[in-house]
Amino acid sequence: MKEEFIKKLTTNDFVQIMGEEPQSEQLHVSITEGITQIPINYPFRTADFHLIHVAKGVFKLSINLIIYTLKKNESIGIDPKSVIQILEISNDLKVFNINFTTQFIFDNFFNKASVDAFGYFTHNNVPKLQFTKQEGKILRMLVKMLKFYNQQESSAFKEDLIRSTFGVIVYNYAEKFKKEYPDLKAELTRQEELVLRFWNVLQENVKTDRKVQFYADVLNVTTGHLSKILKEVTGKTASQLIDAAVILEARLLLVDPKFSIAQIAEELQFPDQSFFGKYFKKHVGLSPSAYRKENKK
Incomplete structure (x- = not known):
């Protein structure tokens, strides 16, 4: 299949396909369960970042032609321009997904620690992460909080709550990644490095x-x-x-x-x-x- 024939999907495209209510232009949090058919049955190129966490069931997908099978308490990060194809979902699947843009990162995380944390997404072949039962429970609680804050129409501290909760989630991923794969270094293009x-x-x-x-x-x-x-x-x-x-x-x-x-x-x-x-x-x-x-x- 030629690259130009691979459809590019933005966060808004995913929202429409899944029939969800939009939350914000740069961040969308979804918790999906009860689906019996694969919602996107063709290969596609993602325009934004994704953090996927399986709470229950089995989620099998291909990322840049590498096949991953995610089970309960397993997660994976996907960077923009990755080619994805959903291959299999179990009837009892419950999946948490955080979609966010590059702009969201630049608008909210201007410090070196954040750069190191987001290095998790720079690997061409990002390994999946296995969380313990307790870690998985905490992660899902944080994602639910993030979704709640992101859905609020107005709040005195909405931006701060979103930034803080999202930061805790990403730093958790980064900490887990560095413990399990201490020898993997960030893989950046010259443009990304600049x-x-x-x-x-x-x-x-x-x-x-x-x-x-x-x-x-x-x-x-x-x-x-x-x-x-x-x-x-x-x-x-x-x-x-x-x-x-x-x-x-x-x-x-x-x-x-x-x-x-x-x-x-x-x-x-x-x-x-x-x-x-x-x-x-x-x-x-x-x-x-x-x-x-x-x-x-």
């Missing part, structure tokens, strides 16, 4: 420098090449990712009442409070004071 290097430099300098030229110079590439690669891998340019990192930092500071808005503007190296306010409102749609009021602890 993105992660940019990510590390950005989280170290986000408070002090917002110029694309600065990051390009540190990484020894041109600004055009940097933005091109970042756009290909993450869907956003260097400027957009820098802005996203600054806004994330600003949001974290604004929910802490001990910092005045003027202090936050100074901390993030803005010329003055007014400039910071205009910048924040442009990207968030609220003034810093309005955002602080909505997210008051």
